[in-house]
Amino acid sequence: MGERKASKNGGRLLGRRSLLMGGAAAAGLVVLAREDLVRLYWQAPGAQKPRTEGDVDFTKASWVAASPANYRAADRPDDYSIDMVVIHITQGSFDSAVQVFQNPAHRAAAHYIVRRDGHITQMIRELDVAYHAGNRDYNERSIGIEHEGVVEDPSAFTDEMYAASAQLTARICARYDIPVDRQHIIGHVEVPGSDHTCPGPHFDWDRYLRLVREARTTEA
Numbered sequence: 648m649g650e651r652k653a654s655k656n657g658g659r660l661l662g663r664r665s666l667l668m669g670g671a672a673a674a675g676l677v678v679l680a681r682e683d684l685v686r687l688y689w690q691a692p693g694a695q696k697p698r699t700e701g702d703v704d705f706t707k708a709s710w711v712a713a714s715p716a717n718y719r720a721a722d723r724p725d726d727y728s729i730d731m732v733v734i735h736i737t738q739g740s741f742d743s744a745v746q747v748f749q750n751p752a753h754r755a756a757a758h759y760i761v762r763r764d765g766h767i768t769q770m771i772r773e774l775d776v777a778y779h780a781g782n783r784d785y786n787e788r789s790i791g792i793e794h795e796g797v798v799e800d801p802s803a804f805t806d807e808m809y810a811a812s813a814q815l816t817a818r819i820c821a822r823y824d825i826p827v828d829r830q831h832i833i834g835h836v837e838v839p840g841s842d843h844t845c846p847g848p849h850f851d852w853d854r855y856l857r858l859v860r861e862a863r864t865t866e867a
């Protein structure tokens with residue numbers, strides 16, 4: 648509600664955009680100008696990139712839509728740049744996490760959930776700001792990845808889960824040019840103001856970062 652402070656300027660900007668496009672066409676500069684104009688357009692407040700139901704940002708993910716109450720539509724990385732991945736643990740089963748993210752009363756959800764067997768479901772587009780970190784600034788600049796399991800259980804983190812999640816994070820880091828280090832790949836517990844403990848002491852960060860780096864170089 649009322650998140651887009653600048654939306655009252657939208658009409659004026661779009662008006663200017665039409666003028667620009669008309670001018671460019673008249674001057675025969677359409678091809679030259681199109682890319683710049685597209686960029687300008689997505690930066691205009693209130694503009695939204697087209698979305699197709701079922702589209703995923705990670706090709707190995709399957710799509711299940713989260714409730715729109717659990718995220719805010721945005722046009723990242725044009726309106727907010729993305730420079731972080733936040734790691735979470737579901738503290739319950741994969742299925743129950745999918746259910747709560749579909750529930751508008753939950754008021755929170757992450758972009759992805761990685762199941763114990765390595766299956767990945769995407770529930771919110773990376774374009775959009777998911778309410779996962781409990782901190783507005785961190786939500787706007789990050790992608791949130793949930794992992795099935797409980798913080799207290801060392802057996803929660805399977806080889807399949809580490810491998811699948813690392814591939815996903817490697818793709819995200821490549822897409823937005825995010826450095827693979829602990830300043831940019833963080834746990835929910837490290838978000839300022841967080842009262843969550845995930846991913847907890849049993850999550851092997853050294854192993855995870857090594858797998859992300861390996862996945863980055865094999866896909867490069």
Ligand SMILES: [Zn+2]
Nearest residue numbers: 735835843845
């Ligand atoms: Zn969390």
